[in-house]
Structure formats: structure tokens, C-alpha cells
Amino acid sequence: MYNDTSKEILSGGCLITDDYGENLYNRQRWNGEKMKIVLINASSRKNGATSKILNEFSNNLSSKSNVEVNLINVSDLKLEFCLGCCQCYKTGICFIKDDAEIISKLLAGADGIIIGTPCYASSISGQLKTLIDRGHFVIEQLLMDKHAVGVVTYENADGGSAFKALKKLFIYSGSKTVGKLLVKLPFNSDPIADEATKASIKKQSDKLYNSIVNKKKSVTNTIIHFFVFNFGIKPFVLKKGDLYSGVLDHWKNRNIDIKQ
Numbered sequence: 219m220y221n222d223t224s225k226e227i228l229s230g231g232c233l234i235t236d237d238y239g240e241n242l243y244n245r246q247r248w249n250g251e252k253m254k255i256v257l258i259n260a261s262s263r264k265n266g267a268t269s270k271i272l273n274e275f276s277n278n279l280s281s282k283s284n285v286e287v288n289l290i291n292v293s294d295l296k297l298e299f300c301l302g303c304c305q306c307y308k309t310g311i312c313f314i315k316d317d318a319e320i321i322s323k324l325l326a327g328a329d330g331i332i333i334g335t336p337c338y339a340s341s342i343s344g345q346l347k348t349l350i351d352r353g354h355f356v357i358e359q360l361l362m363d364k365h366a367v368g369v370v371t372y373e374n375a376d377g378g379s380a381f382k383a384l385k386k387l388f389i390y391s392g393s394k395t396v397g398k399l400l401v402k403l404p405f406n407s408d409p410i411a412d413e414a415t416k417a418s419i420k421k422q423s424d425k426l427y428n429s430i431v432n433k434k435k436s437v438t439n440t441i442i443h444f445f446v447f448n449f450g451i452k453p454f455v456l457k458k459g460d461l462y463s464g465v466l467d468h469w470k471n472r473n474i475d476i477k478q
């Protein structure tokens with residue numbers, strides 16, 4: 219179920235449409251072949267506002283002949299909470315057999331990612347936080363060189379705080395944030411009925427696509443990541459030695475310099 223030759227099926231029945239695991243580490247930068255974009259709807263509601271926005275992104279991007287999209291709903295995932303045992307730092311992989319590592323692998327093999335979350339209590343959804351913790355995004359530098367767009371829907375206040383959490387995750391995990399979409403709307407209303415929102419989605423879709431094609435870099439994101447990684451994450455991991463050998467293996471495979 220979890221490693222079915224070249225295809226992978228999530229617990230919710232969703233089929234991942236390509237083998238993102240193959241040449242995983244060689245795909246840190248788009249090389250002109252089919253562009254892979256992964257979208258994560260971090261709302262439990264498959265027909266809610268966040269989902270509708272991500273579906274519109276997906277339609278825009280998949281209309282381009284050289285783009286392959288995979289839209290994942292967190293509600294399709296079997297996802298346990300992180301137990302905090304830190305075993306994955308040693309082994310490189312979480313011992314809990316659910317969908318977390320499949321999604322991690324899918325993201326690592328993507329060129330672009332779009333994460334959409336509803337604002338819950340002034341931050342990202344709990345489902346997204348669980349996925350991030352379980353997928354060891356930051357310590358593994360899982361999103362190294364990905365082009366990322368963050369989407370937040372909210373009803374009243376603090377959509378910006380949720381986006382900040384998302385942006386921090388993107389930068390600390392090595393990606394560059396190329397787009398941002400905050401949509402404030404009444405509960406259960408249709409964001410796509412609003413032409414201005416539709417136009418923003420189109421604009422952000424094109425921005426993501428062009429950023430990948432032109433291998434754009436973000437100077438600010440690169441500088442922040444440089445300091446966070448070299449003065450925070452790297453010395454911390456190196457000091458742990460063997461206990462974090464799984465993390466070091468991931469870094470080596472991603473050509474991250476592991477010398478002090």
C-alpha cells in the first residue's frame with residue numbers, strides 16, 4: 219500500500235500520479251522536463267473555500283502542457299500526531315506507518331508547491347502543523363530550492379499571522395516564497411464567484427510557473443535562510459553527531475555542505 223512500484227496510494231484512496239521518489243534529489247531544480255507542482259489543501263473541508271481556491275490554481279496550472287499537478291487534501295490522509303521521539307533524526311524516516319512520509323517524498327520531488335490553509339485561532343490549521351511536524355520539513359531542509367505559494371482563507375482577523383507561519387516554514391525549509399494569497403470571506407461562501415479573487419489566483423499561478431521556468435531566486439529569502447541554516451540549524455545538528463545521522467544523510471543527498 220505504501221510502496222506500490224511507481225505509484226503510491228494514500229490511505230484516503232487518492233493516487234499520486236507519478237513516481238516522485240525517482241531521481242528525487244536530482245529534481246531540486248526544474249530541468250526542462252514536465253514540471254511537478256504539489257498542492258496541499260490543509261482544510262478538512264474538501265468543498266470549502268481553501269479547497270475551491272486550490273482547485274482553481276490546479277486548473278490554471280494543469281492547462282499548461284508541461285505541468286503535472288497533484289492536489290492533496292489533508293482529509294484524505296491517514297496522519298498521526300508526531301510522538302516527539304526524535305527517531306527520524308537518526309533513521310531519516312518516521313517509524314509510524316501512515317501517509318506522512320509519502321507526502322514528504324512527494325514534496326521533495328516537486329518543483330513548485332502551493333499550501334493552502336484556513337486560518338485557525340490566528341495561525342495555520344492543526345492538520346497542517348501535524349503534517350509539518352511529521353514530515354520533518356525544517357530540519358531535513360525538505361523544501362530546498364522549491365518555489366512556493368502560500369494561501370490563507372479567513373473570516374474575520376489574523377489571516378496575515380497564519381501566512382507568516384507559512385512563510386517561516388517555507389524559508390526555514392529552504393524554499394523561496396514566490397506568491398501570497400490572503401482571502402477574507404464569509405464562512406461557506408464561494409471565493410471563485412468573486413472575479414477579483416479569480417484574477418489573483420491566475421496571476422499567482424502564472425507567477426509560480428514563470429518563477430520555476432526562469433529559475434528565479436529571492437534575495438531576501440536566500441539571506442534569511444543562510445543565517446537561519448548556518449548559524450542555527452547546522453551547528454545544532456552537527457553537535458548531535460550520530461543521533462542526527464538520518465538528517466545528515468538527507469543533507470548529503472541534497473548536496474548541502476555539512477562541514478562546520
Ligand SMILES: Cc1cc2nc3c(=O)[nH]c(=O)nc-3n(C[C@H](O)[C@H](O)[C@H](O)COP(=O)(O)O)c2cc1C
Nearest residue numbers: 261266267268336337338339340371372373374375
Ligand atoms: C477552529 C476554527 C478557528 C478559526 N479561527 C479563525 C481566526 O482566528 N480568524 C479568522 O478570521 N477566521 C477563523 N476561522 C474561520 C476560517 O478561517 C474560515 O472560515 C476559512 O475560510 C474556512 O476555510 P475552509 O472553508 O477552507 O474550511 C476559524 C474557523 C475554525 C473552524
